[in-house]
Each structure stands twice: as C-alpha cells, then as structure tokens.
Amino acid sequence: MDKSKLLKNKVSVTIIAIFCSILWGSAFPVLKISYEELNILAEDIYSKVLFAGIRFFISSIIIFIVLILFLKIPIKIKKENIFIIFVLGLLQTSLQYFFFYNGLAYTSGIKGSILAQSGVFFVVILSHFIYHDDKMNFKKLVGLILGFLGIVLVNSSQGGFNLDMSFRGEGFLIISGLVSAFGTILAKKLSKDIHPFIVTSWQMLLGSSVLLIVGYSGNKEMLDFNLVSGSLLLYSAFLSAIAFCLWYALLKYNKASEITMFKFVIPITGSFLSVLLLSGEKFTINMFFALLLVVVGIVFVNYKKKDIKNENYRKVG
Structure with a gap:
C-alpha cells in the first residue's frame, strides 16, 4: 500500500494514533518513577527542565540516526525554514514541556491529567478558523464532550478533585495545552513540504537545546543517573521519538481536529499503565467506562456514513 494511502486509511490511522497515545500515556508513570529515582522535588524547576532537555535531545539524535543510516534521507534543511522550525521547537518542546512539567508539580494528578488535554479543545477551535475543510460541527x-467526560470519570474515583485554581499550577497546564495546539497547527503546515521525521528531529534538537541551557543554568550540574533512571530516560526518549514522528506523519495527511481527538486516550492509558507500574494504584470500574466514552467520542467524530444506495448501485452496475 502507498504510504500516503496508509496514513489516510481510517483503520491504520486509528491504530497509529492510539499507539502514539499509549506511548505518551506511559510517560506519566515513567516520569513519576524517574523523579523518585533522581530525587527531584516538586519545587525543583531546573532539574525537571534539565531532565526534559536531556530526554528530547536524545530523542532528536535517535531520529537523526534513523534518517541517515536506515531511511537514507538527507537531514539538511533550507535556511529559510530554520527560523520557523526553531519556533516549532520552542512551542512543541521548550515551552510546552516547561509549563507542563512545572504546572503538574503544583496541582493534583487528577486535575493535571484533565487540564493536560486542554490542547485538544484548542486544536479543534483553531482548526475551525484556520482550515476551510476542518470546521467545528x-x-x-459531541466527541469533545464525551472525551472530556471520560477524562473526568477516570479520575473521579481517585479523590481530591476540586475547583481551586492557581496560575502556577492549573494556569501553567492550560498554557501548555494552548502552546501545544499552536505547535500542532504549525507542525501540520511544515510537514506538508518537509518530511515529518525531519521536522520532528530538528524541532526536538532546537527545542531541547533551549531546555538544556535553561536547566543547566539553574542547576550548575548534571543529574546523577543510576541504572533504573538511566533506562527510563532512554525509554522516554525513544517513546518521544517514535510518537512525535508518527504523529507528524498523521498530521500531514489528516485533519488536525480529528487526529487530535485521539489524545483523549492519553490520560486513560496513563491511568491503566500506572496501575500496572506504580504501587498503590488500583483498577477501577470508572476506568472501563471512561475508556468506553472516549472510544465512542472518537468513533463518532471520525465515522463517515457511506451512501448505501450509491454503493449498491455501483455493485449492480
């Protein structure tokens, strides 16, 4: 099957998008374990920024190696594209993860997982005004409402959800979602003319460089990795490289709002994986119904009803 057809086919798109969401969902328990292993405290902003910088720098190197050694694709980019890719790196890597990592430290995990998906709403709204073929309907x-209800439901049994808001906590997470939405729109634009893997590698390299500079300037020393934290760092780097490459490829051939709907799967898969990987986490019936709501919402948005009469006419003719 042709690559473009594969990335437009509803079945393969669904599989790839859910696979990316599972990878991103696994980052929640992985990061939690990593911070414990590295003794990174909630208020230690620079260490978290430094960790993110190392993670995405390694991710960019992984993609560059794949492009050069296996795909045999030149990694050189035109001078006129450097600035716009740097802007994407600032949005999708530097700013998004700066606000996400630090906002999550000052709010509950429950509200964090809900507000972290605010970017889904922003993408759908921005797509309505930017693309003539991607309007709100x-x-x-309905899909947005079902997806949001699913996220609320998966967290409702965990306790501690309240409406208290702080700029440094919930405010940072909403800013992270908004920045991510602008990054998604920009990534779709760039991926039309530049190979998605090249866009991913360069934006990660440039974005992670900013994180490394900021993190190291406040830390003055590198993090002390052991076997466990080092292994988890490599895993998180690989998952980012794979997920972002595949996601940008999907954005190239599909509507941004429809693809972004799959991100509602992230906090639910994150909850399931947390049960498996973290002590004290338990499976709840709410998780099952939350997953069901999200699936129904995604199917509702992406299902295109066939014209049965025309289909039967073509078969008879």
Missing part, C-alpha cells in the same frame, strides 16, 4: 462537539 455537531459531531466534533
């Missing part, structure tokens, strides 16, 4: 509205 009843299906998308």
Whole structure:
C-alpha cells in the first residue's frame, strides 16, 4: 500500500494514533518513577527542565540516526525554514514541556491529567478558523464532550478533585495545552513540504537545546543517573521519538481536529499503565467506562456514513 494511502486509511490511522497515545500515556508513570529515582522535588524547576532537555535531545539524535543510516534521507534543511522550525521547537518542546512539567508539580494528578488535554479543545477551535475543510460541527462537539467526560470519570474515583485554581499550577497546564495546539497547527503546515521525521528531529534538537541551557543554568550540574533512571530516560526518549514522528506523519495527511481527538486516550492509558507500574494504584470500574466514552467520542467524530444506495448501485452496475 502507498504510504500516503496508509496514513489516510481510517483503520491504520486509528491504530497509529492510539499507539502514539499509549506511548505518551506511559510517560506519566515513567516520569513519576524517574523523579523518585533522581530525587527531584516538586519545587525543583531546573532539574525537571534539565531532565526534559536531556530526554528530547536524545530523542532528536535517535531520529537523526534513523534518517541517515536506515531511511537514507538527507537531514539538511533550507535556511529559510530554520527560523520557523526553531519556533516549532520552542512551542512543541521548550515551552510546552516547561509549563507542563512545572504546572503538574503544583496541582493534583487528577486535575493535571484533565487540564493536560486542554490542547485538544484548542486544536479543534483553531482548526475551525484556520482550515476551510476542518470546521467545528455537531459531531466534533459531541466527541469533545464525551472525551472530556471520560477524562473526568477516570479520575473521579481517585479523590481530591476540586475547583481551586492557581496560575502556577492549573494556569501553567492550560498554557501548555494552548502552546501545544499552536505547535500542532504549525507542525501540520511544515510537514506538508518537509518530511515529518525531519521536522520532528530538528524541532526536538532546537527545542531541547533551549531546555538544556535553561536547566543547566539553574542547576550548575548534571543529574546523577543510576541504572533504573538511566533506562527510563532512554525509554522516554525513544517513546518521544517514535510518537512525535508518527504523529507528524498523521498530521500531514489528516485533519488536525480529528487526529487530535485521539489524545483523549492519553490520560486513560496513563491511568491503566500506572496501575500496572506504580504501587498503590488500583483498577477501577470508572476506568472501563471512561475508556468506553472516549472510544465512542472518537468513533463518532471520525465515522463517515457511506451512501448505501450509491454503493449498491455501483455493485449492480
């Protein structure tokens, strides 16, 4: 099958998008274990920024190696594209993860997992005004509501959810979602003319360089990795490289709002994986119903009803 057809086919798109969401969902328990192993405290902003910088720098190197050694694709980019890719790196890597990592430290995990997906709403809204073929409609509205309810439901049994808001906590997470949405729109634009893997590698390299500079300037020393934290760092780097490359490839051939709907799967898969990997986490019936709501919402948005009469006419003719 042709690559473009594969990335447009609803079945393969669904599989790839859910696979990316599972990878991103696994980052929640992995990061939690990593911070414990590295003794990174909630208020230690620079260490978290430094960790993120190392993670995405390694991710960019992994993609460069794949491009050069296996795909045999030149990694050189035109001078006129450097600035716009740097902007994407600032949005998608530097700013998004700066606000996400630090906002999560000042709010509960429950509200964090809900607000972290605010970017889904922003992408759908921005797509309505930017793309003539990606307008808001009843299906998308219902899908957004179901997806949001699923995230609320998966966390409702964990306790501790309240409406208290702080700029440094919940505010940072909403800013992270907004920055991510702008990054998604920009990534879709760039991926039309530049190979998605090249866009991913360069934006990660440039974005992670900013994180490394900021993190090291406040830390003055590198993190002390052991076997466990080092292994988890490599895993998180690989998952980012794989997920972002595949995600940008999907954005190239599909509507941004429809693809982004799959991100509602992230906190639910993160909850399931936390049960498996973290002590004290338990499976709840709410997780099952939350997953069901999200699946129904995604199917509702992406399902395209066939014209049965025309289909039967073509078969008879």
